[in-house]
Amino acid sequence: MLDNAFVEAFNLMVSGSPELTEILWLSVQVSLTALFFSITLGLPIGTSLAITEFPGKRACVTILNSLMGLPPVVVGLLVYLLLSRSGPLGVLGLLYTPTAMVIAQVVLITPIIAALAYQVMDDLHREYRDLFQSLRIPLRKAVPTYLWDARYSLVTSVLAGFGRAISEVGAVIIVGGNIDHLTRVMTTAIALETSKGELAIALALGIILLTLALIVNAAVTTVRTLGLKNAYV
Amino acid sequence: MKLTRIIQYIGLATVLHVASNLAIAESILVQSTTSTKNSGLYDYILPKVKADTGVTVNVVAVGTGQAIKNAERCDGDVLLVHAKASEEKFVNEGYGVKRSDLMYNDFVIVGPAADPAGISGSGDVSKSLSTIAAKQALFASRGDDSGTHKAELRLWKAAGTDPEASSGAWYRETGSGMGATLNVAVGMGAYAMTDRATWTKFGNKGDFKIQVEGDKRLFNQYGVILVNKDKCPSVKSEAGQQFIDWLLSTKGQKAIASYTVNGNQLFFPNAK
């Protein structure tokens, strides 16, 4: 079956099937958009948490780390109830749209990015704390500085977030509905093919998805290595 | 500078969303059972619907139970399932406008070629189920409150058996859709009840065959209902009714009848 799948995967990729392109493109769009918003939210949150001291900080960090393990299907369910016509945000009519999928994935991967950023920033803070306090740098100047200085270490957390987004199915299938030409992405297509018993096609799609993830990771790692070579270590 | 970029991006995302919403303005959402999707019926008739009425039909295919609950939550314009009692309850409680018969096919019991329960070729579903229970042969059930699941439970009841007492032993409740349940059944060599359409199109049959068919009690009726605007103001009643009208029209019924897989007709139109 596996060699069938590889052959199938190759054929699919080479044939330039419009359905495959449509599904791949939507997967990338949804996950990248979600990643963008998650970075915008998660990086400052993780950094601020690392830099500031306040009562209950340790509890917050624990909660944040736990949120990394949010099951996608639970997130999907919660967002569904939120966006359902009979739910609080029903009037927006967002259910079963790519926007809903983006929202669900933002909820899913923001904690990952924030928690991993916290880890990186916590280490950096050990190094910079006295200096920043000595120079009396305010938080709004400190956060972007930390973010820029740690950019190469943060790449890994961003990649982790992207990986989680592009590979999850539990959230997007509930809030997106896996609607043909509308909300079908790679993972939900794989789920559909599997439920149709078309295992070879499902595997082939899986191989293509993995290849995409590999390319992304390789590209980003190359950028990172090149950057480190400039030794802003 | 970063803030302006963020605002720009949000603006762009909003525009894209609104644009895509406008593009699907003449579109409806159908909460549907899975067999009509898995069998490929929608892929066949929806383009025809679009061509004739201009309505784009988007289908969310979940189990009947979930489809009904979703429709009650106003997350759909049309309901297309196969559990008559539940459908009538849906209408009586005011969620649906009217229930119409749409089409039928039948259920079959599939099982491994080895046929451990020795029921192959039987035309008596009651006797077959009793034998399966008596011999404690593995049976994979939907277990998900779907139309197929409800029908299956009715048949067990008629056969005088309560399989749920043996849940986890020889009676395996997957809590999943038809395709997933069939994958499980084939994987563990268990019998399963499925609608013929899904089975015909199913790609992972292994060595499984249809073991029991033809019993009148295996009749499977599909119904279609428009969600009631009084309960759900956001329902696109006009477009939804257009879709239903098409399905029930001679043209629609003919289209349904003309859908075949491997030369087999999967759905039999019976609108009145």
Added chain:
Amino acid sequence: MFKSDPMSNNSVQQSTAVPVPLIEVDKLNLKIGDNHLLRDISVTSYTPGVTMVMGPNGAGKSLLLRCLHGLFTPTSGSIRLLNKPHEATTAFQSMVFQKAVLLRRNVIKNLEFAAPNGTPTAEITELLAKVHLNGKELQPARLLSGGEQQRLALARSLLTKPRLLLLDEPTASLDPASVLIIERLISEATEQGVKCIFISHDLGQAKRLGADIIFLHQGRLAEHTDTETFFTSPQSREAKAYLNGEIVL
């Protein structure tokens, strides 16, 4: 470049003005966990210029400096600097740490980061030249040698125009050229009226730079005298032993 302080060490002014305490520490205690690290330190210094803080390792010199800088909050006791209450002094203090902490960017950007708003580029370039780092503006700061990094850190501190400059062993393990550059810059700063508090293990350095010496031992103040007296006739047992090269416990 440096804010001239009316209380500067211009000796003519000093002889006619009422002496003003530049460092005033009263019964300072610091406990961290179960460790009583600074014990009842009371010291007052009227001497302008460089006050050296000396003592064996673990005496509490760094901790004292950090308390003065506000990085640690003392458990009890009070601090007044330049005749002002402590809270008012943090704004015009600057500190050079034992190991330079530089941002992961180039030399000039490190300075720009710390420079107060509106600092003209010419001033930054001038300072860079003073620490002999001109020509290295675009080099990654963390790739500089130890001496160069510390010179950059000192330039950064001076950029903020402090009236009080704290230095925690800034020239320990640096090459002689860097030590010279740094010491020259500090002398220049004190001439312009900046008060410096300088931790050092280097006796020669203390003699070169120090106006008075605070000698700590095991968290307590052992002695506080002017430099000349300290080296010729130290009063405390601990200071005597330290200058003799003995290990005192």
